[in-house]
């Protein structure tokens with residue numbers, strides 16, 4: 001069969017890498033793809049928000065299955081559009097993707113269906129937000145309602161910071177329309193985990209556990225990013241935590257979405273905060289996490305294609321997923337300035353030396369070709385991913401590969417996976 005993957009980041013490189021290994025697949029296309037993906041698939045120069053062009057491409061090229069990576073086309077309704085034309089596509093419809101596209105929607109859903117989450121309020125007026133902040137105290141968390149590429153969350157340590165965030169968002173200065181409503185919530189402490197599951201709206205197939213590293217600097221310091229590294233399995237997700245997450249978070253959410261008339265099909269990603277065995281939900285995403293997808297797919301033993309196809313057909317029953325025992329770690333290498341204003345166009349040195357290392361795969365994200373050289377072209381540039389017989393072995397391999405690669409201003413965290421070691 002022919003598969004089209006939509007997106008061009010590290011997550012999509014990992015999806016293409018995994019899908020291309022399936023004996024069911026004869027050809028993979030990726031729109032728009034990136035130079036790393038070009039080794040495995042045919043890149044198609046169509047952007048992820050050009051839905052009509054993507055549809056025309058899929059129809060003209062006899063695509064048997066489309067897999068959507070990022071949130072933007074999902075929230076624009078790509079799944080609805082493709083299904084209207086009789087095409088098979090993996091991902092939630094627009095009215096279900098709202099679970100990520102609106103934080104106010106997802107918090108209200110959690111409250112209605114008893115999914116554990118932080119106490120919160122939704123505000124469009126500064127005065128009401130101020131009153132909530134004064135009542136709750138600091139630290140407090142201010143979130144833009146809409147999509148903000150993982151950057152619309154401010155953890156305010158002081159009342160002044162909280163009010164500044166609210167004022168910036170509600171006035172439209174920060175995040176435009178995405179910030180015209182804000183969610184303000186109680187600050188939670190604990191350790192985060194990324195809990196992903198594939199669902200057809202009824203059956204829920206959990207993926208292996210994973211943990212992201214959101215902050216830009218070591219020790220979880222500095223501003224949040226889209227994610228600076230990830231690993232799997234995450235020991236913070238004990239058997240008990242897994243069971244609670246399945247019962248109280250995934251089951252209630254999937255059933256709640258069905259009860260709302262918005263059946264959820266695709267990957268449901270729950271960002272969890274775990275503390276003393278208690279689980280609270282920070283957020284939902286309507287897609288694979290990036291970079292979590294890279295270590296997760298490297299650990300996935302089963303062919304992913306039958307599972308993606310089953311969800312596109314609306315029936316996952318009877319399918320399961322197997323995982324390699326080995327641990328996997330992904331270290332993100334980012335451009336100077338990220339997550340703020342970035343520098344791009346720098347030649348990346350050492351990709352070949354890293355590629356030949358055992359158990360290592362370098363997923364591309366923000367890269368492009370210039371004068372026949374691979375150069376930086378985005379905030380998160382590469383996801384250097386490695387497997388090993390335990391987390392430490394995977395960390396050592398990943399950092400050995402990282403040490404082969406460089407460009408001016410490169411930045412990466414030195415402590416990816418360290419929390420897992422602390423727990424073993």
Ligand code: AMP
Nearest residue numbers: 118141153185186187188214271282283
């Ligand atoms: P979200 O996009 O809602 O997951 O928020 C991004 C990041 O902000 C999370 O991964 C956490 O690190 C942090 N965060 C979000 N909500 C809270 C909260 N209520 N308490 C503490 N940290 C939070």
Ligand code: GLY
Nearest residue numbers: 226227289290291
């Ligand atoms: N790595 C976090 C996310 O994909 O939202």
